[in-house]
Amino acid sequence: MSKRIEVKDLNVYYGSFKAVEDVQLTVEPRTVTAFIGPSGCGKSTFLRTLNRMHEVIPGAYVEGSVKLDGDDLYGPGVDPVRVRRQVGMVFQRPNPFPTMSIADNVLAGVRLNNQRMSTAKSKELLETSLQGANLWNEVKDRLDKPGSGLSGGQQQRLCIARAIAVQPEVILMDEPCSALDPISTLAIEDLIGELKEDYTVVIVTHNMQQAARVSDQTAFFNLAAQGKPGRLVEIGTTEKIFSNPTEKATEDYITGRFG
């Protein structure tokens, strides 16, 4: 498990509007990469191109290449559904399936892909996934209760358990803590640290302390001007970005001079 992501000359468009311009970066396996930057600078849009989720929006397309251990996600004949089975995603707002129990939510990815599974095996997967998301002890006595009855932080960890149950190579997180309180945020951050041992993690966050706490590598995105496409300004080790950034814009953003 866990693969390297290499992005080359990537432009993202919504119809005729260029949203993100000329991104190049590499994400090593078993690391956490944080994307920071002001709102609307294309962090989330770019994140969604890493598992072709942007295609859900009509008219969206990309130029350039995204390689997952050398395989181009945008190569001819690539099935976006297969891409997403390798590159999982956790969203800003916790979104457990309301018609399903906690257990069904975790196993949804496997079950909905019509994979037959013995009861013993699915129980095992359920437990390992929930333990992987640090949720097992809290929900083990009410696995058949609806997922929407959990607290926001628990729901978000349920969504992470759901994402890791399909055993992806990479996990993308789009501001996973922005709807959560500090304690739940801490739980998720601890979890990210553990997930790093098995997966490549990419996280978009508005919280710079969070980026500093959880990530090994930080990428700063910014808009050249209003209405212009977002760009990757600088990428480097988190330590370097936060202590000694090369670009002036990065320093201004990190020190709070703008944004």
Place this chain on the structure above:
Amino acid sequence: MSTSVATRPAAAATLTAGRLPRWTTGVLLTVCLLASLSFFAAFGTLGLIRILLVAVLLYIVVSVALSAAVEGSRKAKDRLATTLVTSAFGLALLPLISLVVSVVGRGVDRFDGTFFTYSMRSVVGEGGGAVHAITGTLWVTGIATLISVPIGLLAAIYLVEYGRGRLARSITFFVDVMTGIPSIVAGLFAYALFVIIFGPGTKSGLAGAVALSVLMIPVVVRSVEELLKIVPNELREASYALGVPKWLTITKIVLPTALAGIVTGVMLAIARVIGETAPLLIAAGFTQSLNNSPLEGPMMTLPVFVYRSYVDQGNPAAAYVERAWAGALTLVIIVMVLNLAGRLIAARFAPKTGR
């Protein structure tokens, strides 16, 4: 109370204002009713509607005036609005109550075992029943539902999940047009269709069902479309992000989430067409005997049974009219049972909150 008028401060500095006690509404209403009653009794012209009307008008005037004097103009306006809204509600409810009371009151005379075990075959005058009409209604509406629900459901799924551009827009447009089709036109369409295929004079339960589905499909499409639209996009995205293909996302995530509403929508669509008379009169025709084959021969239905019993009265006329009322009562009960069933199913399938 008059003292509080004098002491009510002009400035808005205080937080308290005069307030009428809670029982004011009840007492005032009773007083107005009694006043109106005694007024008409004095002239010897008693009548339920005029007494109620005058009482309500009197109540509006008195309560607003009293409230303006004691509580101030904002509260008085509030009382006026409350009274108007409540009476509008009562007015809207009145026809329904009147309808239920008269249908139950008159229909219950022939609402007996014979009514549900006999058809009208060889029955002249008293006796007889509507078994042929009840089974006919169940056949015709059942087949209409079987035709309309899959078509309507799939059309709505296309419109919400796949439809883009000109095709989707024109489908939406024609669905809107179809909702406005007069039912008699639907009947003529089905009749003409079956005449072309099976020759002139063809009447069958199937033709009736086709006529009803022409009316039912747009209702189903519309309600399912609205319900699918309110399923949050986040759920679709969550499913896609797990690597679930689109068709499985729709069948396993979107439809179950909207299921409760879809069931209600379908039930309402059935209730909408089950009472249709004109198209069935043309397409399914009428008969006195039980016909359990929707493919051949005319098939009686409850609305047509009610209509025929009333227009084509025999001797004694009362027997026919009583049967018509009993038929109407049966129809109302079927619609009510369908609605209740819809609600039960909706409650059963509704997403659980689990707190």
